[in-house]
Amino acid sequence: GYSRLTLRDTRSRWGSCTADGGLMYSWRLILAPPAVLRYVAAHEVAHLQEMNHSAAFWAVVERLYGQYEPPRSWLRENGAGLHRYRFGE
Ligand SMILES: [Zn+2]
Numbered sequence: 001g002y003s004r005l006t007l008r009d010t011r012s013r014w015g016s017c018t019a020d021g022g023l024m025y026s027w028r029l030i031l032a033p034p035a036v037l038r039y040v041a042a043h044e045v046a047h048l049q050e051m052n053h054s055a056a057f058w059a060v061v062e063r064l065y066g067q068y069e070p071p072r073s074w075l076r077e078n079g080a081g082l083h084r085y086r087f088g089e
Contacts, residue, residue: 014075015040032074039071 014032015025025044029037042065050057061068 015044032078033071036071036074039065039068040075042068 014029025040029040032040039061042061046057046060046064049060058068065071
């Protein structure tokens with residue numbers, strides 16, 4: 001399970017997660033279509049397995065969500081990226 005689930009008003013990202021398994025989502029996702037919400041959830045859960053954006057990571061996203069390009073494009077076109085990771089800091 002998740003060690004944390006935090007909601008924040010982050011202007012620069014829609015969601016993020018931490019190396020210890022905490023998940024964070026922006027409340028702004030309330031404004032997003034349901035498919036985008038599902039995509040963000042799948043994206044973050046996939047990061048619990050793959051803490052990067054490698055091909056292996058995207059394979060997990062596809063397994064969890066399916067065709068992720070439409071919601072990914074929506075997020076790109078509607079503001080901030082999903083998140084930024086700072087691994088190893
Ligand atoms: Zn990511």
